[in-house]
Amino acid sequence: MKNPERPDPLALIAKMAAEEQKLSDQLFLAPVVAGGQVRVKVAGIVYALRLDDPSFEGWALLQVRSEKPGHASVVGKPTIAQISEYLKMLPRLRVVLLDQFENRWWGIQASAGDKNFQTTGALPVKLVTTAASLDTVYVRFDGAHFWYETTDRRRDPTVARTLRQALHNDVHPEELHCKGMVPQERVVYTMLYLKKHPAANPHMREKTSRELIEEALGHAGARLDAFWLQNENQATVRFERNGRTHTANIDPKNLTLFSAGVCLSGQDQKFDLTSLVSILEEHERKGGGYDYEHEYD
Amino acid sequence: MANQDPKTLFNRANNAAATGPVLHVRFDGRSRDIAMEILDLGAGSSDAAVFQAVAAFLDVNVARFDGMVIERHQNGNMTLRPEAVFG
Numbered sequence: 001m002k003n004p005e006r007p008d009p010l011a012l013i014a015k016m017a018a019e020e021q022k023l024s025d026q027l028f029l030a031p032v033v034a035g036g037q038v039r040v041k042v043a044g045i046v047y048a049l050r051l052d053d054p055s056f057e058g059w060a061l062l063q064v065r066s067e068k069p070g071h072a073s074v075v076g077k078p079t080i081a082q083i084s085e086y087l088k089m090l091p092r093l094r095v096v097l098l099d100q101f102e103n104r105w106w107g108i109q110a111s112a113g114d115k116n117f118q119t120t121g122a123l124p125v126k127l128v129t130t131a132a133s134l135d136t137v138y139v140r141f142d143g144a145h146f147w148y149e150t151t152d153r154r155r156d157p158t159v160a161r162t163l164r165q166a167l168h169n170d171v172h173p174e175e176l177h178c179k180g181m182v183p184q185e186r187v188v189y190t191m192l193y194l195k196k197h198p199a200a201n202p203h204m205r206e207k208t209s210r211e212l213i214e215e216a217l218g219h220a221g222a223r224l225d226a227f228w229l230q231n232e233n234q235a236t237v238r239f240e241r242n243g244r245t246h247t248a249n250i251d252p253k254n255l256t257l258f259s260a261g262v263c264l265s266g267q268d269q270k271f272d273l274t275s276l277v278s279i280l281e282e283h284e285r286k287g288g289g290y291d292y293e294h295e296y297d
Numbered sequence: 298m299a300n301q302d303p304k305t306l307f308n309r310a311n312n313a314a315a316t317g318p319v320l321h322v323r324f325d326g327r328s329r330d331i332a333m334e335i336l337d338l339g340a341g342s343s344d345a346a347v348f349q350a351v352a353a354f355l356d357v358n359v360a361r362f363d364g365m366v367i368e369r370h371q372n373g374n375m376t377l378r379p380e381a382v383f384g
Binding site for chain 2 (some may be wrong): 121
């Protein structure tokens with residue numbers, strides 16, 4: 001007996017077959033990347049189709065080949081209006097373009113405050129045209145790929161031009177000044193600088209041991225009082241936090257703890273100097289008592 | 298060159314460009330500072346959000362942060378580190 005709540009499997013198969021038949025009769029539009037498949041969603045079902053020409057890349061009008069199941073042929077080029085209609089169905093985000101890597105464009109999200117998208121790091125952008133490094137562009141996301149749409153015409157183009165010229169002139173990222181530049185553009189500029197100068201340090205110079213230690217302590221609100229290099233592999237650091245002095249032994253190269261000056265069950269080397277300041281905060285909150293004036297011989 | 302891929306460049310550039318609050322991560326015996334702005338994190342972000350963002354940034358499963366703690370500092374910075382066992 002048929003259950004009215006449950007769909008009839010035979011009817012479902014017949015419906016899918018009919019939809020597939022309809023698909024083979026229709027032209028459809030899709031972005032295509034070289035060697036890739038095209039996915040088409042019909043009546044809620046996603047069909048993966050392979051193109052006859054695997055080297056084709058771009059926007060295409062396609063038709064399913066009824067005599068060769070699972071394959072499609074490029075039968076035409078869509079108009080700009082058709083591409084625009086397609087892209088409008090997808091959510092949009094702004095990206096600062098980086099450069100091409102192995103013939104693929106990459107960029108980073110232009111606004112960290114976008115509530116609809118939260119991407120981290122570089123993302124690949126497909127089918128980029130008429131745009132250059134450091135341009136801010138709109139891309140559309142279909143759930144798997146970011147497709148280039150257009151440049152952001154509201155963004156002042158002189159910023160990207162100024163940054164490209166600075167890159168051409170090899171201006172170091174720390175000496176870079178550009179009115180109107182946003183933090184993400186600075187990050188992209190630094191990435192391009194490092195791509196152009198692989199051996200370059202993004203900092204103007206190597207930081208001294210003192211600077212590294214001061215920075216590590218300052219991260220969590222502590223202040224360096226003094227430090228002594230015992231040898232090239234070991235240093236003793238004395239620092240002040242909340243009016244109390246603490247001493248620890250570290251590796252000066254990577255600031256890993258040798259001995260924390262507070263008992264960490266022999267796990268000292270799991271931590272670094274910044275972690276130690278944070279551990280002392282936790283220890284205080286828990287009412288822990290130990291000798292803050294601990295000194296090493 | 299191996300360090301010329303977009304992800305590595307992003308990490309190197311990000312460390313250089315950090316100017317706002319910074320998240321210090323001590324994980325797997327390595328230390329790194331990540332600008333919280335790049336991770337889209339702020340002082341009000343939950344611990345779960347911080348773990349998720351760092352896992353995505355480092356491309357590791359968030360479960361690997363089990364046993365890690367987040368310490369929030371008065372200056373707006375944060376530290377993500379292994380839990381300390383006092384004794």
